[in-house]
Amino acid sequence: PAKDTIALQHGAHRIGVRTDADMARWRSLRFGQFIHWGVxxxxxxxxxxxxxxxxxxxxxxxxxxxxxxxxNLYRQFNPVNFDAQQWASQAKEMGAKYMIITTKHHDGFCLWPSKYSKYTIAASPYKKDLLGPMVAAYNKAGIDVYLYFSIIDWSHPDYRASLKTAADSAANKRFQVFVKNQLAExxxxxxxxxxxxxxxxxxxxWKRDGAFTDELEQYLQSIHPGLVMGSRLRADEKGARHFDSNGRLMxxxxxxxxxxxxxxxxxxxxxxxxxxxxVPENQWGYNAQWAGHIKTANELLEMLVKSVSLNGNFVLNFGPKADGTFRTEEQQLMTQIGQWMKINGEAVYNGTYAGFEKQDWGYYIRKAGTDSVYMVVFNIPVSGSLRVKMPAHTSLVSVSLQQQTLTPELIGRNEYFIHLSGKQSDTPVVILLKTTSGE
Ligand code: FHN
Known part of the structure; x- marks a missing residue:
């Protein structure tokens, strides 16, 4: 370790991003659907x-x-209108390439018939596994599935938020075994x-047992190589979460x-x-009365595009009703986002940070490993002129807006205006720049 780093046994085990094919796939998907569903x-x-x-x-x-x-609400949980195919096809229509489903939220209710718990879908009037059909339908639609899993479990007698006594520690040990069993299951x-x-x-x-979080992560990787897991699982031996005590991502x-x-x-x-x-300010599960500001499709698209422009993935949450259907507002958003994604999704999937100086009109996204850079325009200025400043050693070859060639105006050294005078749009406009890079 460098001079000012401390020796850690359970800190980050890797410097830099994962470079394997499973991680490359996760990175290319860029747009996900989150689902919070339970009693x-x-x-x-x-x-x-x-x-x-x-x-x-x-x-x-x-x-x-x-x-x-x-x-006791699970005794009424009977999502008779749940249709896995329909869920998957609307997610596909929206343009989602992966989905994350709450297998178990903090309340501990399991959407699958876990053999390690009595508090599961098997005990509900619905009885049938919800996850199996969901995973199958989404996969069939070409969508990868990720499993949300809450460590906090309000239903488990051995769950402890803190460990004050020897009995707490013993319960916590049993709880860790339970977690490991459920994940393997x-x-x-x-x-x-x-x-x-x-x-x-x-x-x-959880935080005080960094060693367990580390072992668990390695165990899951060993039984399912390639598994992608974010930084929330881990703590190091000093209780630092997400980033270890040396500031490295776990x-x-x-x-x-x-x-x-x-x-x-x-x-x-x-x-x-x-x-x-x-979609609303902070509601994940179904809330009959959404209050406050409800994000629009354009606002959400801007967040998606901004995320991709900064090398990130964006996941939009939905909270289906107890009967298995989606509220109208969510259905409409999926349709609206999907309409834009169908035409412009190529700017999003496999997109990366472009290395261009940010401009007020919107965001640049580079198609990974290529000289194609998309401008996703959210604000057309009153002048109609979009400023583009090329990075050093990069030149502009061509500009197009949906197969139509645009002629950029050179306004300075390697700096252009792209004119959209008179163009109005209710949705973000995508312009493709072909560039060449080299000395
Ligand atoms: O407490 C949860 C919350 O209900 C929701 O599941 C979100 C999703 O990221 N996570 C927790 C808060 O961070």
């Missing part, structure tokens, strides 16, 4: 006429809803999944971008990263 969809943010003002999937922690009552049941998306790893009991990509995006390439320190985003 919390039944109350949908309301209980006995009162509205909970937290996130709907957290309603069990609200004093107005006794745990006893929440923990998921991989064994759904072998086509590409990775885990861990959550609920912030409690002291896990395969930075998983801290929740409902926020980096501003500039320096913010991501050369790491792979992914952002997860809600």
């Amino acid at each position: 919390y969809a039944i109350p949908g943010g309301e209980w006995k006429g009162k509205t909970y003002n937290g996130a709907a999937e957290w309603i069990r922690s609200w004093k107005e809803l006794p745990h006893e009552e929440y923990d 998921l991989l064994q049941r759904y072998p086509t999944v590409k990775g885990f998306w861990f959550d609920g790893t912030w409690d002291d009991s 896990g395969d990509y930075e998983q801290g971008w929740e409902r926020k995006l980096p501003e500039k390439i320096e913010d991501v320190h050369g790491n792979d990263w992914e952002a997860v985003m809600t």
Whole structure:
């Protein structure tokens, strides 16, 4: 280690990004669909006429809803209208290339019939496994599946947030075995999944056992080589999460971008990263009454494009209803985003940071490993002139807007205006620059 780094046994085991094919695939997909689905969809943010003002999937922690009552909601969980094919085809229509499903959220309810828990879909009136058909349908539609898994488990008698006594430590050890068993079970049941998306790893009991998080990560990799797992799983032996005590990223990509995006390439320190985003401000599970600002398709597309322009993936969350259908607002968003992606998705998939100076009109995305750079324009200036400053040693060869050639105006040394005078658009405009690089 360098002079000012400390020796760590359970810190990052890799410097720089993963370079294997499984990780390259994850990186190329760029757009994902997140789904938060569980028994919390039944109350949908309301209980006995009162509205909970937290996130709907957290309603069990609200004093107005006794745990006893929440923990019996599964007896009513019967998503008779769940249609895996339909879910998959609408995700495909939207342009998602991967999806992340909550196999188990903080409440502990399992969407699969786990043999390690009684609190699962098997005990509900629906009885049937939900994950199996979901994984099959999404895969058939060409979409990779990732499994969200909460470490925090409010239903498990051995879960401890902190370890104060020897009995707590013993319970925690049993809980770790349970976690390991459930994860191995998921991989064994759904072998086509590409990775885990861990959550609920912030409690002291988890953070203080960095060695276990490290062993678990290696164990999962050993039984399912190539698995992609973000930085939320890990802690080092000093309790540092995501980044070890030397500031190095643990896990395969930075998983801290929740409902926020980096501003500039320096913010991501050369790491792979992914952002997860809600449609309303902070609701993941189904909430019957969305409040506050509801993001529009254009706002979400801007976040997607911005993420890709900074080398990241973007994952948009949906919270289906308890019966297995999606609310109208979400269906409309999927359709609107999909309409744009169908025509312009080529600018997003396999996109990377382009190395161009940022301009106010929008974002540049480079098709990985090529001289093709897309300009995704969100703000056409009143002048109609888009400024393009070429990076050093790069020259502009041609400019086109949907097969139509545009003639750039040279306005300075290697600096151009691309004129869009008179052009108006309700959706982002994509311009393709062909460039050459070299000394
Ligand atoms: O508490 C959860 C929350 O309900 C939701 O699942 C999000 C998704 O990233 N994760 C946690 C908060 O970080």
